[in-house]
Amino acid sequence: MRVGIIGATGYGGAELLRLLHQHPHVQEVVLYTSSKEGMNIQESYPHVSGIYEQNLQSIDLTSIKTEVDTVFLATPPGVSAEFSGAIAEAGPQVIDLSGDLRIRDPKVYEEWYKRQSAPASLIDKAVYGLPEWNREEIKHARIISNPGCYPTATLLGLAPLVKSQLIDVESIIIDAKSGTSGAGRSPSAITHFSEMNENFKIYQINQHKHIPEIEQILKEWDELIPNVTFQPHLVPMVRGIMATIYVKAKKKLSEKELRDLYKGMYANEGFVRIREEGQYPATKEVYGSNYCDIGLSYDVRTGRITIVSVIDNVVKGASGQAIQNFNIMNGFEENTGLQLVPMYP
Numbered sequence: 028m029r030v031g032i033i034g035a036t037g038y039g040g041a042e043l044l045r046l047l048h049q050h051p052h053v054q055e056v057v058l059y060t061s062s063k064e065g066m067n068i069q070e071s072y073p074h075v076s077g078i079y080e081q082n083l084q085s086i087d088l089t090s091i092k093t094e095v096d097t098v099f100l101a102t103p104p105g106v107s108a109e110f111s112g113a114i115a116e117a118g119p120q121v122i123d124l125s126g127d128l129r130i131r132d133p134k135v136y137e138e139w140y141k142r143q144s145a146p147a148s149l150i151d152k153a154v155y156g157l158p159e160w161n162r163e164e165i166k167h168a169r170i171i172s173n174p175g176c177y178p179t180a181t182l183l184g185l186a187p188l189v190k191s192q193l194i195d196v197e198s199i200i201i202d203a204k205s206g207t208s209g210a211g212r213s214p215s216a217i218t219h220f221s222e223m224n225e226n227f228k229i230y231q232i233n234q235h236k237h238i239p240e241i242e243q244i245l246k247e248w249d250e251l252i253p254n255v256t257f258q259p260h261l262v263p264m265v266r267g268i269m270a271t272i273y274v275k276a277k278k279k280l281s282e283k284e285l286r287d288l289y290k291g292m293y294a295n296e297g298f299v300r301i302r303e304e305g306q307y308p309a310t311k312e313v314y315g316s317n318y319c320d321i322g323l324s325y326d327v328r329t330g331r332i333t334i335v336s337v338i339d340n341v342v343k344g345a346s347g348q349a350i351q352n353f354n355i356m357n358g359f360e361e362n363t364g365l366q367l368v369p370m371y372p
């Protein structure tokens with residue numbers, strides 16, 4: 028297949044380049060830019076020298092529709108709202124890594140993103156691309172809204188307990204930590220080296236744009252779920268997210284019952300790995316891979332369950348999951364091009 032990337036010079040784009048290079052069904056990758064027309068991709072990313080040789084092209088719908096079968100948008104908010112509908116109408120599939128099409132209610136999007144929403148008619152056409160829980164819809168989608176990085180770790184961690192209604196719905200607290208690549212490639216006063224080295228920060232307290240995304244999906248799974256507490260933190264590392272999630276169990280559970288529930292629900296999911304009793308995942312154990320690793324504990328003293336869910340934010344949290352969706356949409360084996368052993372140490 029021929030695929031296009033809009034936003035190839037960003038971090039999501041760079042990870043798409045890495046993963047698509049070894050995808051057996053991708054013969055051609057076309058790179059589009061909003062600001063660097065004619066520049067060779069190697070000028071932006073010397074690490075792809077000798078692998079990708081091409082120049083960046085301007086974003087032109089007439090050529091996109093004849094040049095590629097699928098377009099990945101690894102672009103900031105607002106771009107997908109502008110282009111996805113027109114691209115999909117012209118023919119190519121669209122996989123949008125941004126948050127533009129994730130929130131169903133335009134008013135909620137506008138409240139949290141502080142910008143105008145995409146039209147409701149476009150949002151209605153987009154399918155939320157969390158394959159483990161939405162595979163059937165993804166198979167028939169023309170436009171995929173790829174989940175946010177924090178929601179991916181959080182939702183995969185919470186799904187078995189929420190879906191089996193084993194927790195006190197009022198009790199959900201999500202404490203999430205991310206490496207700085209989650210903020211993208213553009214320099215920022217919050218994430219540059221001297222701000223983040225030897226530092227650990229909480230940010231956007233009770234205001235993060237992933238809160239409505241997490242709530243929307245949890246409420247689809249169980250309408251009784253109220254609003255949740257979610258706080259993101261920045262950690263001095265490049266890749267990785269750890270979501271540590273605290274919930275109160277409705278009844279006493281043994282460690283074995285808890286683990287069996289997760290192992291049962293994820294039995295056929297190649298990218299979700301459940302740790303054994305007493306083992307908890309670290310971000311390095313999924314580094315560079317499409318895995319989501321989950322550790323669990325039930326505290327008999329408090330009746331609380333702790334769920335530890337880790338992903339690589341640029342792989343399972345963005346470009347890897349986007350390719351997983353691409354595989355499902357096109358009838359390829361879901362792990363095609365994604366059989367990556369985490370890089371360790």
Ligand SMILES: NC(=O)C1=CN([C@@H]2O[C@H](COP(=O)(O)OP(=O)(O)OC[C@H]3O[C@@H](n4cnc5c(N)ncnc54)[C@H](OP(=O)(O)O)[C@@H]3O)[C@@H](O)[C@H]2O)C=CC1
Nearest residue numbers: 034036037038039060061062101102124125209211212345
């Ligand atoms: N980094 C991560 O871990 C994750 C990122 N995401 C989301 O994926 C998207 C991309 O993120 P990331 O790669 O980190 O971001 P970056 O800031 O690193 O890159 C974004 C790219 O978008 C392009 N761009 C900027 N403005 C426009 C425009 N007006 N029209 C078209 N293209 C534009 C730029 O390329 P050029 O100037 O060449 O056009 C730029 O390189 C974002 O929405 C982000 O929130 C989602 C999950 C995780």
Ligand SMILES: CC(=O)N[C@@H](CCC(=O)OP(=O)(O)O)C(=O)O
Nearest residue numbers: 124125126175176205206209210
């Ligand atoms: C560390 C960091 O800054 N992370 C980003 C999340 C990246 C992401 O998933 O953003 P989208 O929802 O736009 O896809 C943030 O907190 O905004």
